[in-house]
Amino acid sequence: MKKETRKIATPADKKDSGDQDRKSRTAKRKASPEKKTPMKRRRVAEQAGPSTSSDVVKGVKRKVVQDEEDTTKKAKRAKLLDHMSGDKEQASSSLDSGKDLNNKQVCVKHGKRKATGDDREPPKKKKRNVDQDKKSVADQKREFQARYVEEHQLGEGGCGAVFSGYRIEDRFPVAIKHIPKNKVYCKVADESGKMLSVEVAIMVKLAGEAEGSVGISAPVSLLEWFDLGKELILVLERPVPAVDLQKYKAEYGRTLPEDKAKVILKQLVDAVKELEDKHIFHRDIKGENILIETGSDVPRVRIIDFGLSCFVKQRSLYRVFYGTPLHTPPEWYRRSCYRCGPTTVWQMGVVLYEALHARHFSTERFLAKKLSIKKRLSTECQNFLEACLTIAPEKRPTLEELQLHPWLR
Structure with a gap:
């Protein structure tokens, strides 16, 4: 000056x-x-300074680059907004617009505003694709109906419903997930530049990296997906026989024996560590999203519902919470932010706590010391639970350290 x-x-x-x-x-x-x-240049640097707090959605990043031709200041402002609330963009198509069976918290208002901001590109490009999209919708609808039979409903949430079904050619059991387009607030760009639901993008990534492993990987596999204009349809592997962890626990009474819980937690920790290695943050690991295959002597863990998941960078910091409110990590209450690793470890503690105790877990009740860990559990099991449910995120063990914990060895 x-x-x-x-x-x-x-x-x-x-x-x-x-x-x-x-x-x-x-x-x-x-x-x-x-x-x-x-x-x-000095002004631009000042604008860009704070924009390191979260991961960047590919679709937004692509549009920011295009907007730089208009004004540098606007582009940097858009990038800053994306960083401060990038996890809203990556929460995928399974955002819930209110209370539902899964008890998920979302910020629909922010999601809609962000989606509007992403539509700043000239509308002509979209109009040119209308006829092509209509034709594609008709073709995809015929293909879906020719390949699959949809049966009874398995569940329903604030952003769609899941039905059981089977593949016609070999009667392979599938789960068919319907996601209304008006519930898809968060998108990324695919290889062709087309905007895609983050849930679809993550499931496609997992399917591509585990090609030929349907029924083998811990996350259920995406077999196929269809864009029917007003809704997306995801055709997913449906393990049979299988029940979610909550129902599995009920079969043993109100709690699981410690040895059964250990078998499940060992598989679960390995599965979420593999997701972390692939830069995927599920964000809502809980009993209802964990299937237990019961067709063999040893129960097998499968992970479902990537509706709130996102791609993550090593140091990504999230400032908008997505997940189950009762399981919110303490740092969200105290610092209004959270990270992938410590949050996932906290969720491991929540899952184990609910498996071994005849009550639902609540972070607020736990912080108020209204929930306690059973003393009749083994010392190593108690230590595992206490480590996962450590209040300070930086003092929690990493997923890799959990894998080496004596209780799981």
């Missing part, structure tokens, strides 16, 4: 001097181009 003030004052002070006036004007013309550029 001082330089700019001096530059403006100098020609005014030498206004009536002959040769000095001409030299001053010449100096001013030469100096201006050199000084304006650094000033602009």
Whole structure:
């Protein structure tokens, strides 16, 4: 600012001097181009400074690059907004618009506003694809109906419903998930540049990396998906026989024996560590989203419902909570932010606590010391639970450390 003030004052002070006036004007013309550029760069740097708090959605990043041709300031502001609430963009198509069976918390207002911001691109590109999209919708609808039979409903939430069904050619059991398009607030760009639901993108990524492993990987496999214009249909593997962890626990009474809980937790920790290695944050690991295959002597863990999941970077910090409110990590209450690793470890503690105790877990009740860990559990099991449910996130063990915990060895 001082330089700019001096530059403006100098020609005014030498206004009536002959040769000095001409030299001053010449100096001013030469100096201006050199000084304006650094000033602009300095402003951009100030805008970009805080924008390191969260991961960036590919779709938003692509549009930000295009918007830079208009004004640098607007582009940086868009990027800053994306960083501050990037997890809203990545929460995928299974955002819930209110209370539902899964008891998930969302910020629909923010999601809609962000979606509107993402539509700043010229609408002509979308209009050119209307006829093609209509044709594609008709084709995809015929393909879906020709390949699959949909049966009874398995569940319903704030953003869609899941039905049982089977593949016609071999009667392979499937789960068919319907997601209304108006509930898909969060998207990323696929390889062709088309905007895609984050849930679909993550399931496609997992299916691609585990090709030929249907029935083998812990996350259930995405077999196929269809864009039917007003809704997305995801055709997923449906393990049979299987029940969710809550129902599995009920078969043993009100709690699981410790040895059964250990078998399940060991598989679960390994599964979420593998997701973390693939830069995927599920964000809502809980009993209802854990299937237990019961067709063999050893129960087998399968993970479902990636509706609130997102892609994650190593140091990503999230400022909008997605997941089950009762299981919110303590740092959200105390710092209004959370990270992938510590949050997932907290969820491991919640899952184990509910498996071994005849009550539902609530973070607020736990913080108020209204929930306690059973003393009749083994010392190692108690230590595992206490480690996962450590209040300070930086003091919780990592998933890798949990894998090496004596209780799971």
